Amino acid sequence: MGRPYNLAEALDKMVRSHRACLQEDPEPGTTAEPAPEAEAAPPVQRSAVLDTRGEQRPLVTRTQERYAQVQALRNSGASLNAIGRELGLAFRTARKFAGATSVDELLAGALNRSSVLDEFKPYLTHRWNEGCTDGAQLHAEIKAQGWTGSLRTVQGYLRPLRGHHRVQEAPAPPPKPRRIVSWIMSHPDRLDPDDKTRLKEILARCPELDTAAGHVRGFAEMMTNRDGHLLDEWIAATTAGDSPHLASFANGLRRDHAAVTAGLTLPYSSxxxxxxxxxxxxxxxxxxxxxxxxxxxxxxxxxx
Incomplete structure (x- = not known):
């Protein structure tokens, strides 16, 4: 998987591959019933893999097909250069598809791009359902709440909703992966109560991230208590898990085993x-x- 990550990089990559777990589950009864006229859903409410007509997006189909082709050639023993020639791919692209553990990992960045408007989308859709469809007025209202973007951005978000009196209300945006990484890598006693609650909810929804958080806490305890004798046990548990990113970090520690053990055991530091x-x-x-x-x-x- 290339060079070994540091722990924060490995955790960041894992969190990004589990973006679907970051969004809160909708509460029962919160989805609006279709009105007599066709109901429009704002972009964030559509499944990430579907287009506005409810059909699978071409990007998703193309990525799935290419991933299957690359993995089949890789399993047959073909080199990355041979895969690139066979499928007409650049070497970096072939390497990316060969090294990915799933299609979701490849699609995560493309289908889950954040928007500067995310924080205000719940308010905009709520006001739309109340009957306020004037873009200039809505822009002024969210500007009073801290929005610093342009009127054109707001109008662009509202454009697909025109002609519909009621839409599904956008959910609150999930926390960004980098923020979740900082929560996991912080001592629980130093977390804000709200952040601690949100992290607990996310880990409850995603067993893989919960396991990864446990590995991070174990490594932090080794560093704090200078328990270098536990390093082999920690590496074995981490590499046996479901996260190739943390496994890559653990394998990097194994390659520098003596130095890492000394760093986790001795009081000296460079x-x-x-x-x-x-x-x-x-x-x-x-x-x-x-x-x-x-x-x-x-x-x-x-x-x-």
């Missing part, structure tokens, strides 16, 4: 040396092309 090196590099970049070595030496000796 942090001070690394900090000094970083400081010198910073000063060097500041002075590039402006002064000679004598001034750099003085700054290094007297900095901070």
């Amino acid at each position: 942090g001070a040396v690394e900090g000094t090196v970083n400081k010198i590099k910073f000063l060097k970049r500041q002075m590039f092309g402006r002064a000679n070595l004598d001034l750099l030496r003085i700054r290094v000796l007297h900095y901070g």
